[in-house]
Amino acid sequence: MPFLAPFKARTVPMPVINRGVINVTDPATRERIDFLGVTEHDLGVVRHWQSVCMDACDDMVEAFYGKIMGQRDTRAIISEHTTVERQRPMITRYLKTMLNGTIDDEYLAYRRKVGQIHDRIDLDSNWFVAMYEVIREHMLRAVRTAARSTAEHEQFGEAFGRLLQLDIAVVITALTTSRQGRLNST
Secondary structure (H helix, E strand, O other): OOOOOOOOOOOOOOOOOOOOOOEEEOHHHHHHHHHHOOOHHHHHHHHHHHHHHHHHHHHHHHHHHHHHHHHHHHHHHHHHHHHHHHHHHHHHHHHHOOOOOOEHHHHHHHHHHHHHHHHHHHOOHHHHHHHHHHHHHHHHHHHHHOOOOHHHHHHHHHHHHHHHHHHHHHHHHHHHHHHHHHHHHH
């Protein structure tokens, strides 16, 4: 009987990932980014999957606003301040900036403005944070479908998860700072 070499599992090489950019002028903000563990490698991983994620954006936006309009409180806020049709391009733009591989002062200012707007319309932070789950689920599903390996999907999931945590932190901090400012001025 001929000798058979042991079966060797075929591995799919990970793609080369170009690093993203973190260019934040405020040292305290940079310290928070580092504390949350967001790296330029993470941003590069996320940017690597940008086109796949943007292809899933229309379905994500449908689910996003379906969830908002399916809940009485959030539906009332949308109805009072805007329309879903007006908001669709805004969430698409928001996602696109999240996927572009760069965190800079402009990126952070945009998220802070979102927090201030959510304070102005009196959106409870719980509603806002819950919507990140819709984004996460759709982006992970899109990458899982397109990835050549479980390792690629997991790498994206970890990097995107850290980026979502940063986004949540920046927006919620801006929302609470804005709310405290309003309360203190009354």
